[in-house]
Amino acid sequence: MTDTADRFVFRESVLSYLEKPEIRHAVNLLLDRKIGYLPQVFDHGQITDFYTACLAARQTQIEFVMDMADLWHRIWRAPKGWTPVPLDPADEDLNLDPVVRWDEQYFQCDFELKSKGMRASLWLWLTDLSEVELGVDVMEGDITVLRKGGLPSPWKWEDEQFSWEDKTIRYANGLDLAPFRAAAEAALERIERL
Numbered sequence: 001m002t003d004t005a006d007r008f009v010f011r012e013s014v015l016s017y018l019e020k021p022e023i024r025h026a027v028n029l030l031l032d033r034k035i036g037y038l039p040q041v042f043d044h045g046q047i048t049d050f051y052t053a054c055l056a057a058r059q060t061q062i063e064f065v066m067d068m069a070d071l072w073h074r075i076w077r078a079p080k081g082w083t084p085v086p087l088d089p090a091d092e093d094l095n096l097d098p099v100v101r102w103d104e105q106y107f108q109c110d111f112e113l114k115s116k117g118m119r120a121s122l123w124l125w126l127t128d129l130s131e132v133e134l135g136v137d138v139m140e141g142d143i144t145v146l147r148k149g150g151l152p153s154p155w156k157w158e159d160e161q162f163s164w165e166d167k168t169i170r171y172a173n174g175l176d177l178a179p180f181r182a183a184a185e186a187a188l189e190r191i192e193r194l
Contacts, residue, residue: 007174008074013060014067018171030057031102064126065098068107072124075134075180079120079191082111093121106135113194118145120191122184125165133165134180136187138194145194152186162187 016023030053042050078084088094093108101107106125112118123135137160138145148157155162164183 011063085110137161
């Protein structure tokens with residue numbers, strides 16, 4: 001299946017990772033920074049097989065992060081009149097390091113409205129638990145601008161930010177983007193009125 005305007009098709013390695021617990025477990029084990037147990041004796045073929053599996057796990061990690069970034073850009077857009085904040089390796093939220101993005105399981109872009117000293121953060125979480133979640137936060141210095149009731153339902157206010165989620169994701173036929181885009185657009189329209 002290929003992407004259409006209304007559907008997002010995950011890369012094959014990511015689809016397998018999201019839908020098959022045994023693959024997810026193997027990938028997570030191989031990407032763990034310390035592999036706790038390996039057989040003491042490997043023959044040449046087993047060494048090659050082990051490194052091939054490590055390569056496949058790393059490919060899954062990179063493609064997962066690529067899919068998060070692509071999905072963010074298919075759902076969100078820059079709020080009108082706001083300036084994108086440059087991605088920053090020193091800022092964990094805006095760092096493009098694939099290991100950081102994999103560990104955190106979200107992709108974020110920030111935007112500034114310099115005339116009012118505001119900063120909007122727009123997130124997309126893609127968890128290995130078959131869940132896609134959007135998040136919004138708007139700050140003026142240390143003050144949260146959008147508070148409870150600041151975004152329409154079904155946006156939820158918790159932990160000083162808004163989130164919208166779909167926990168009924170089925171990935172195989174592509175992710176239906178319409179409900180995500182509608183939720184994102186409702187948030188963006190509200191941000192643009194600030």
